[in-house]
Amino acid sequence: MTRRKWTRRDVLKAGGATLAIPYVLTSQALGQAGQPGANERLNIGIIGLGGRARALAGTCALIPEMRIVAVCDCFLPACAAFIKDVGEGQDWASYEDLREMCDKENLDGVMIETTTHARAWVTVLAMQAGMDVYIEKPMCLTVAEGRYLIRAARRYDRVTQVGTQQRSMPINNWASDLVKNGAMGKVQTVLAPNFVGPDRWGDQPGQPMPEGGSDKWWDIWTNQAVLRPYHSQLHRGWGRWWDYDGGGRSFGVTGWGTHSYDQVQRALGTDETGPVEVVLEEPVAVRGTGKYEDTSDMTLAGPRAKVRMRYAKGVELLLHGDRQGQGLLGLGATFVGDQGTIEIERNQIFSTPEDLVNSPDNPGPNQKDESQYHVENWVACIRSRERCTADIEYGQRSTTLCYLVNIAREVGRVGETLRWDPGAERFTNCDEGNKLLSRPRRKGYELPDLG
16 A cells, blocks of 8 residues: 655644644634624534634634534633633633533534543433534443433434544545445455553542632532542543543544544444454553654553454454554554455545545545534534434444443453344343443432433
C-alpha cells in the first residue's frame, strides 16, 4: 500500500477538529445575512463543557440551521470559562442543572459531552425532558447501559446521533461500501489496533478542590461511581480509570477504539449485530504501543493484550496492531479479502492493488470540518425524524466491541473461546464475563424506570 510519513501536525488533525476551528465564536459566524432566521433554526444546548464540547461548539458555528442557546456543567465555573473561551459576545444561558436548562429553555436537542460514567444518566434525563440527543462516544460505560439507552430512545421517540463522526465522512462511507459490496473479494480478516485499556485507581489522600468546587458538586460529578476524596487525576484524567471509562485516551479502547471498531462494523455490514466469539490471545501486561515514525512525544504504555474475534460469517477481527506496526493511525482498520486489501482510516484510504480506490467516484478528502457532516446529519434527522447515520443502535454495537475487549482481558482466560450471543448481548459460556456487563450504581444515581 502507498504510505506517507505522518508528522505531529498530521496526527493531531486526524485526532480531532479542535485545531481546525477558531475557539471564539463571533456573532457574525453564528448569524450572517442570508442564513436562516432565528425561528427557523434549531435551538441546541451543550451539556458537559470540556475540550470536546469546545470543538463541537466550533462545528455548530459552521451550520446555519442550528444555534447554541444554552450550556450546562455541574461545575458551574466551567460555564463561565466556556462562554469566555468560545462564546464571547453570545447570549448563551448557563446552568448547573441539566433539568433546569431543559425546563426553562426552548430547546430542540442537546449535545452530551460529559464524562463517560455520567453519560447514560444525563442522556436519559435529557430524553425524558423531550430532547433529541447527540451523545459523545463512548455512549455508555457498560453494555447494559447502552441497551437501556436504546430502549429509552425508542420509548420516547428521540433522534439519536452517537459521536463516531467517521460514519458521516464521504470517503469513509465510500470505502466502507467498497468492502461491503465485495470490491476486494470476500473479506477474510480484519486487522485493527491492540488498544490500551483502563488503569485501576489506587486509593490516595484527597486534594483541595478547585476554586468553585464543593462536596455537593463532587458528589454529582462522581455520579454512579464510588465516592472518593477529590483528586485532580480523577477530575481531569477520568478517561484513564476503569470506574469512569473503558480506556478513554488516545489509542485507548474506548478512546480511539470506538472509532476503529465502528469503522469495522460499518464496512462489514454488521451495524445491528456483533461477533460470536472472543479470544484473549496473551496475558494482559503493561506494554508500549509504539509511536509514529517522527513523533517521539506520542508514545503510550498501558494494559494491553491481543484479542481475536470471529463473526458468524467467519470473518476474523484481529486486534493486534501497534501504532506503526500496521501503519495504522488507530482510527480505522485494514480489510483483507481474497482479491485485495483496503485500509480505511479517518479521511484517507489505501489499497492493494492501488486501483481499487482510484475510481472517478471516489469523493476524496473532506471538504468540510470533519465533524460538520455528522452534526448536519443529526440536524437533518431532527427535522425528518429519520434515524441518524450513527443511530444509537449502531453506537451500541460498536461500543460493545470495546467492552468485549475489556471483559476478555479482565476475565483473563488466555486461549479460551468466549462465546458471545449478539442477540441476547450475553456470553453463553462465561458467567464471570456476564457479571461485567453491568455495574452497581450509587444511591441517587440509579437509571430511571422506563415503564
